[in-house]
Structure formats: C-alpha cells, structure tokens
Amino acid sequence: MSLVEFWDYLVLGVVLGSIYAVIAIGYTLVYGVLQLINFAHSEVFMLGAYGGLIALTVVAPGNAPSGLASVGYVVLGLAAGAAFGALTAYGLEKVAYRPLRRRGSPRLIFLITAIGASFFLYNLAGKLFGRDPLPMPEAYENKKVLTVFGADLNVTQLLLLASAVVMMVGLDMVVNRTKLGSGIRAVSQDAEVAGLMGVDIDKVVSRTFVIGGLLGGAAGFLYGTFTQVKFDMGFIPGITAFAAAVVGGIGNIRGAMLGGLMLGIVETLTVPAFGGEWRHVGAFVVLIAVLMFRPTGILGERVGRTA
Amino acid sequence: MLNKNIVKLGIPLAVGALALTGCANDSGSSGDTVKIAFQGPLSGDNVALGQNMERGIQLAIEQANAKGDLGVKLEYFPVDDQGLPEKATAAAQKAIDDTDVVALVGPAFSGATNSAAPLLGDAGLTAISPSATNPGLTEQGFKTFLRGVPNDNAQGAGMADYYAKKLKAKKVYLLDDKSDYGVGLAQVANDKLTAAGVEVVKKSVPAKTPDYSATAKDVVNSKADALIYAGYYQDAAPFAKKLAEAGYKGAAISGDGTNDMKFVELAGDASENWFLTCPCTDATVEASTKQFTEDYKKKFNVAPGTYSAEAYDLTNYVIQEVKRLGDKADRASIYDALAKGSYKGLTKEFSFDGKGELKISNIYLYQVKGGKIAYQGSIQELAGS
Numbered sequence: 001m002s003l004v005e006f007w008d009y010l011v012l013g014v015v016l017g018s019i020y021a022v023i024a025i026g027y028t029l030v031y032g033v034l035q036l037i038n039f040a041h042s043e044v045f046m047l048g049a050y051g052g053l054i055a056l057t058v059v060a061p062g063n064a065p066s067g068l069a070s071v072g073y074v075v076l077g078l079a080a081g082a083a084f085g086a087l088t089a090y091g092l093e094k095v096a097y098r099p100l101r102r103r104g105s106p107r108l109i110f111l112i113t114a115i116g117a118s119f120f121l122y123n124l125a126g127k128l129f130g131r132d133p134l135p136m137p138e139a140y141e142n143k144k145v146l147t148v149f150g151a152d153l154n155v156t157q158l159l160l161l162a163s164a165v166v167m168m169v170g171l172d173m174v175v176n177r178t179k180l181g182s183g184i185r186a187v188s189q190d191a192e193v194a195g196l197m198g199v200d201i202d203k204v205v206s207r208t209f210v211i212g213g214l215l216g217g218a219a220g221f222l223y224g225t226f227t228q229v230k231f232d233m234g235f236i237p238g239i240t241a242f243a244a245a246v247v248g249g250i251g252n253i254r255g256a257m258l259g260g261l262m263l264g265i266v267e268t269l270t271v272p273a274f275g276g277e278w279r280h281v282g283a284f285v286v287l288i289a290v291l292m293f294r295p296t297g298i299l300g301e302r303v304g305r306t307a
Numbered sequence: 308m309l310n311k312n313i314v315k316l317g318i319p320l321a322v323g324a325l326a327l328t329g330c331a332n333d334s335g336s337s338g339d340t341v342k343i344a345f346q347g348p349l350s351g352d353n354v355a356l357g358q359n360m361e362r363g364i365q366l367a368i369e370q371a372n373a374k375g376d377l378g379v380k381l382e383y384f385p386v387d388d389q390g391l392p393e394k395a396t397a398a399a400q401k402a403i404d405d406t407d408v409v410a411l412v413g414p415a416f417s418g419a420t421n422s423a424a425p426l427l428g429d430a431g432l433t434a435i436s437p438s439a440t441n442p443g444l445t446e447q448g449f450k451t452f453l454r455g456v457p458n459d460n461a462q463g464a465g466m467a468d469y470y471a472k473k474l475k476a477k478k479v480y481l482l483d484d485k486s487d488y489g490v491g492l493a494q495v496a497n498d499k500l501t502a503a504g505v506e507v508v509k510k511s512v513p514a515k516t517p518d519y520s521a522t523a524k525d526v527v528n529s530k531a532d533a534l535i536y537a538g539y540y541q542d543a544a545p546f547a548k549k550l551a552e553a554g555y556k557g558a559a560i561s562g563d564g565t566n567d568m569k570f571v572e573l574a575g576d577a578s579e580n581w582f583l584t585c586p587c588t589d590a591t592v593e594a595s596t597k598q599f600t601e602d603y604k605k606k607f608n609v610a611p612g613t614y615s616a617e618a619y620d621l622t623n624y625v626i627q628e629v630k631r632l633g634d635k636a637d638r639a640s641i642y643d644a645l646a647k648g649s650y651k652g653l654t655k656e657f658s659f660d661g662k663g664e665l666k667i668s669n670i671y672l673y674q675v676k677g678g679k680i681a682y683q684g685s686i687q688e689l690a691g692s
Binding site: 013227 | 517
C-alpha cells in the first residue's frame with residue numbers, strides 16, 4: 001500500500017467512522033440515563049433512512065437538482081430522517097421501556113424487550129416498505145470536490161463528515177451547556193437523588209431518547225444516501241456502533257465519537273490489508289483488545305460529569 | 308373380549324380400505340385430475356423470482372386445458388418454500404402427500420433443492436428445476452432430479468471466455484459474495500481465466516456488506532482492467548455505485564443473480580455498461596418466444612421475467628409426457644419419460660444426461676444500456692469460441 005493509497009483508505013474510514021460515531025451516541029446516551037442497552041436503536045436508524053427516503057420521494061421525485069435546491073433537499077432529508085428517528089425512539093421508550101421502568105423490572109427484561117422491539121420494528125418495515133432494497137432519491141450530483149493528500153473526497157463524503165461534526169458538536173453543547181443537559185447528566189449520575197432534587201426523571205429519560213433518535217435518524221438518512229435503504233440495513237451499523245460505544249466507554253459521549261471513528265478507520269483499513277471478508281473481524285479484534293486493557297473503554301464512563 | 312375382537316377385525320379392515328383408496332389415487336391419470344406442482348419462493352425475500360416462474364407454469368397449464376385434447380384436467384399445485392433450505396422439505400412433503408401430483412417443477416433455488424431433492428427422490432416424484440444452477444446438485448445422486456438450465460460452470464466459463472477472447476483482458480479482479488452461488492461461480496471463472504493466461508486477483512466480500520467504498524478503491528488500486536462480481540443484485544448495486552465513485556473505468560460483469568432490473572434501479576447510472584450473463588434467454592426479444600410473451604402479458608399484465616419462459620417450457624414438457632403416456636402416466640413413468648426423452652421448447656432443446664444435467668449449455672449475454680438490460684445474444688458466439 002503506497003502512502004497515497006493509505007490516505008485514500010483513511011479518508012473512507014473517517015467517513016464511515018463518523019456515521020458510526022453519530023449512531024453510537026444514541027447507545028451511549030440511553031445507557032447513561034437508564035443503564036440499558038437499547039438494541040432497538042439500529043431500527044431507529046433504519047426508520048430514519050426510510051423517513052428521509054419518503055420525504056424526498058414525495059417532494060422531489062426525478063432527477064438530481066443542482067445548486068441551492070440540492071441543499072434544500074439535503075436539509076429536508078436530514079430533517080425527515082431525524083423526525084422519524086425521534087418519533088420511533090420516543091415511541092419505543094413510551095411503549096416498550098416505560099411500563100417496565102414503572103414496575104421496576106430487572107435489567108435483563110429490558111434487554112429482552114429491546115431485542116424484541118428490534119425484531120418487531122424491522123419486520124414491520126419489511127412488511128410496509130418491502131424487503132427489496134430501495135435507492136435513495138438523489139438530492140444532488142455526487143461529484144468530486146477536493147483532494148486531500150491525493151485522496152479524493154466527493155459530495156456525499158463531505159456531507160457526511162460535515163453533518164456528523166455539526167451533530168456531534170451540537171450535542172456536546174446541549175449536554176454541557178443547557179438545562180436539559182444538566183438534567184441528563186444529573187439523572188445519569190444518580191437518578192434517585194436527581195429525582196429528590198426535583199428533576200422530572202420521566203421527562204429527562206424521554207428527551208434523552210428523542211435526542212438519540214434525532215441523531216440516529218439523521219445518520220440513517222446519511223447512510224442511505226451513502227448506500228441504499230433496506231429493512232434490515234440497521235443491523236450491521238447498529239452492532240458496530242454499539243461496539244464503538246463500548247470501545248469509547250459506554251455512557252461517555254465523547255468516548256462514543258472516538259470509538260466510532262476508530263472502528264470505522266480500522267474496518268476500512270482492514271480491507272486492503274487482509275481483504276474484505278476480514279473487515280468486521282478487524283473491528284472486533286480492536287474491541288476485544290481495548291476491553292482487555294481498559295474494561296471501561298478508552299475514556300471510561302463519565303456522562304455524569306462535565307466533559 | 309368383545310372390544311379386542313372388534314380391534315382385531317377393525318385394523319386389517321381399515322388398513323385394507325386405506326390401501327385401496329391409496330391405489331386408486333396412485334394411478335393418478337385414471338382419475339379426472341392431474342396436478343403439476345411448483346416449488347419455489349412464493350413469499351419472503353425473493354418472491355419476485357418465484358412469481359416469474361409460477362406465471363409461466365400457470366400459463367402452460369391453462370393453455371393445455373383450453374386445448375382439451377388431454378383426456379384429463381390439469382391443475383396447478385403451488386408449494387411455497389420461500390427459497391429457503393429449511394422450509395424446502397416441508398414444502399416438498401406437501402407435494403408428495405397429494406397423490407394427484409405427477410411431477411414437480413422446481414425447486415427454484417439451489418439451497419432449497421439440496422435439502423428437498425432426497426425426499427422427492429424417495430417419493431419418486433420428479434423435480435425438474437428451471438433455475439437451480441449450483442453445479443454440485445447433479446453430483447449427489449438424487450434419484451429424480453433433472454436440471455432444465457445450464458449450471459454455473461457454464462456461466463463462469465462464459466464470463467471467462469468473453470473476457471479472455473473478446474475483451475482481451477490482462478488482469479481481472481474477481482470478487483465473490485461468499486454464498487454457495489457466488490463462490491462456485493467465481494471458482495470456475497478463476498480456473499478458466501488462469502488457464503487462458505489472464506492474471507486474476509481473487510477476493511471475497513460477504514453479502515450484506517453495506518459499505519463497498521474500500522473494496523472499490525481496492526479494485527482501482529489493483530489496476531485490473533476487468534471485473535467479475537459473483538453475487539446477487541442487492542450487493543452488486545451498491546458496489547457498482549462505489550466503483551463509479553472510485554473512478555473505475557474497466558469492464559464489469561456479473562451473473563444471473565444480478566440480472567434483474569432492480570440492479571439498474573438501485574445502482575442508477577453506475578450500472579451503465581455492466582455486462583450480465585444468464586442461462587436464460589430474454590423472452591421479450593427472441594423471435595421464438597414472441598407469442599408466449601404476448602399471451603403472458605395478456606394474462607398477467609406484466610412482461611415475462613427471468614426464467615418465466617424456461618418454467619413454461621418445462622411444464623409443457625411434462626404435459627407432453629402426460630399426454631403421450633395417457634392411462635399409464637404415474638410418477639415413475641413420467642420421470643422415466645422426462646429423463647430419457649427430449650423436448651423442443653421455445654427457449655432451447657431439453658434433454659438430459661445420466662446425472663440429470665441438461666445436455667446443452669448455452670449462456671446469454673446482456674448489457675445495461677440507457678437504463679435498460681439489453682439482450683446481446685449467446686456468449687459463446689459473441690466471444691467467438
């Protein structure tokens with residue numbers, strides 16, 4: 001592999017990794033406040049992709065627009081994806097998790113419910129939208145924009161990177177600078193005491209799900225433009241993002257971003273080094289290696305403290 | 308005591324009665340109805356392919372009934388295996404249990420055939436498949452399996468021939484999807500290309516990998532001037548897209564798993580100029596299938612798809628033998644007649660070797676042009692071999 005080729009793959013890895021990072025935030029946030037792995041988050045992601053697809057198909061069937069119109073389409077797709085994701089996540093919390101929380105069910109029950117909800121949602125999507133993949137309508141012409149160290153970057157890749165960065169910075173600010181953010185941090189540190197101090201726990205939990213859903217849904221739309229939309233598209237990115245959250249330190253938002261980027265880069269670099277069949281092996285070897293030396297992940301659990 | 312006597316008498320009587328009714332049904336054609344079964348995906352992920360064949364079969368049966376020179380009434384008997392090996396045995400059993408069924412067209416998929424064919428063999432029920440192309444199927448001594456389509460050996464060889472002889476490729480990047488179908492196809496192409504002195508880079512990426520960016524870069528960086536993708540359209544489409552983005556300019560070819568308009572829809576402009584092979588002819592183009600295409604469109608309001616005409620042909624072959632055998636038509640005699648006889652269908656001449664393999668092995672080439680899959684003709688002729 002020459003140096004230029006290495007840059008090629010690194011850029012691809014950063015692009016893929018930034019999507020994983022945005023999805024991983026959804027896992028980490030929910031884990032932070034509820035100590036629950038929301039395995040249905042991959043379906044939030046998938047439904048976000050369908051949301052973007054539906055919005056674009058309704059508004060803009062036909063050919064790729066250019067200029068300002070395509071910016072509008074991208075924003076519309078992102079908004080629709082985020083809205084679908086948020087709705088799904090909100091519904092999930094209301095229907096699947098809140099009743100269990102009321103009854104004080106053990107953690108294992110939450111986990112099983114999460115997996116059940118995931119199966120239900122993706123089969124529902126298969127029934128509603130068909131089991132064949134669908135192409136995302138083109139919101140712009142995917143041209144080469146710039147070259148970094150000999151590696152080409154096209155519109156989709158730049159869009160992915162930019163949106164991911166905006167989302168991550170925005171979230172970081174929400175969590176660290178707003179009242180809602182301090183609520184989230186308080187509940188994740190000690191839900192009982194936070195409740196006694198007057199924090200409305202139900203509200204905080206439900207908003208946390210909505211934030212995770214917004215990000216996951218938008219990531220779903222971006223991923224759809226990057227590949228295609230399918231009812232079972234959530235599974236692999238979902239599992240990888242979950243691993244990313246664990247690598248970074250589950251419950252830790254910046255850890256999730258770091259873990260996502262890392263897994264994306266490792267996965268991509270595995271392809272030229274060992275071949276495409278090893279890509280997930282590479283990523284999961286990193287997961288195991290990190291957990292052997294730092295069982296709490298690279299940055300450890302710290303969603304509760306100010307970053 | 309009395310009860311025991313009743314039981315002693317009753318059992319032989321009941322068994323005898325069952326045996327008698329069984330006999331009556333077994334002779335099949337002596338009754339009024341003869342059923343032809345179809346086994347394939349009639350629900351689930353790949354239902355479109357199953358429907359293509361089902362409609363061909365239904366059309367053949369309807370036309371034969373309309374002619375009215377058979378002496379019996381033909382009936383269509385669908386059994387659904389969703390294309391899945393684990394559902395195939397239960398589906399086949401349904402066809403076996405109905406003694407009016409004299410032959411089964413299918414199973415449609417290689418994996419499903421592998422698990423259902425032993426069962427069908429033991430029951431003596433013919434399984435004549437219009438689409439199961441895994442080369443290994445005829446090597447396993449299934450008692451009643453006939454393959455009405457050239458296998459993947461022919462397809463892989465066709466691709467290799469076309470690249471080596473017609474396009475004079477120097478270096479071919481060969482990617483399979485790790486499925487039974489993809490790996491088999493890639494292996495044959497690999498062997499043939501190497502034998503022809505073409506350099507081959509052989510790689511695998513498992514199906515359902517959503518991100519092909521790195522693999523596409525790998526293709527470009529390998530400096531290959533031609534590419535073979537051995538897999539299905541669900542993966543070929545995103546791969547084609549990423550290839551175009553990565554700036555790949557060489558030739559690209561894929562097999563019957565990709566030969567579907569869905570591939571073009573999903574990949575968009577990136578699919579332009581892709582070559583696709585298939586052991587199937589294009590019923591909408593060939594002169595011999597013009598009438599069939601018209602009838603098909605009239606009945607179902609859609610054009611025939613991949614393997615529709617082949618399924619139609621095979622059903623007509625079964626009907627021909629049912630007619631010829633008349634009163635003597637049962638499962639065993641029909642299998643014998645099909646295996647040893649021959650039939651000139653719309654798509655090709657059907658006759659089988661000792662293993663149940665189709666004797667001729669024509670592969671046809673298609674190319675994506677202007678957003679359509681355009682029929683090019685026989686690959687052997689195009690490659691000049």
